Amino acid sequence: MEWFSKQRQSHARINAPALVQVAAIAIISTRCLDLFMLFNLMGMRGVADFVHRSVQTWSLTLVFLASLVLLCVEFRCAFVIMQGRNWGRWVYLATQVIAASYLGAASLGFGYPELFSISGETPRDIFTSLMMQKLPDMLVLLLLFMPAVSRRYFRLQ
Template identity: 40%
Template sequence: MSEMLKSKQGTLRAQTDVPVAVLIAGTAMVAIKCISILLLLGELGLSGLSEFVSTSAQAWDSTLIFLAGIVMLCLQIYCGFAVMRGKNGGRWGYVACQALVVGYLLLATIGSVFPEVFTVDGETNTQIMHTLILEKIPDVVILGLLFLPAASRRYFSRR
């Protein structure tokens, strides 16, 4: 065992050239989505979760939106791991996911274009926009960590 520790075999090798901002952003991407799932499960409980799924499965369009939401959640978690591995596509994938999520939420809540499986609470357009902005602050901070620091830009440009 001591020889293994001396030769550093069997230990995880950390990528020392990964900027701290990128590691924080990738970890936050994964953690925020996983914690939000746990909080949602805790708030709804099993009966609320089954009611939500059954309500979402009443029509084809709401079922497709529900399944697209699950795929989007998995894609955002994947993007978090890709960012931590230094893949530039991970950060651009996260930008695309956020654009799609914000676009859907605005169209479903304000425009009533899509089925309202996922919506933003609010009675007026101003309240809806205020709530949406508050909900997206963590994602904007993550995007800032991925795109603004010079070390992050250099890290993704050389890969």
């Protein structure tokens, strides 16, 4: 029973501010809710068709795999943010810039494939839809970067 007496070394902070906790939980919950709603909307058959369409060419496959990697990085960022690591919020910011840039470019016809794009009549409609989709992520970024307590929490690390 030697392993009961040893204390584990952890770099995690116990006293994360409430705003940081809310931001990390929001990242995880919005991503899980997005996946749940996608599966609910498309059904298992629709998801299988989506994956099948996504792997028909190399470029589609790379975009699909990149989106899955981006999802995993966002989950990792949420857990790292709870530990007080400053790089977690910067990587999360980078993921949001990458995702919004790609969605905007693909929706305006500059990126391939159109499978991963936002529909809209005009560029203004597309931009409005993109901003509405990214609003929760922008609010999370505000919680991580704007309040003094959040900045101080990440500066102390």
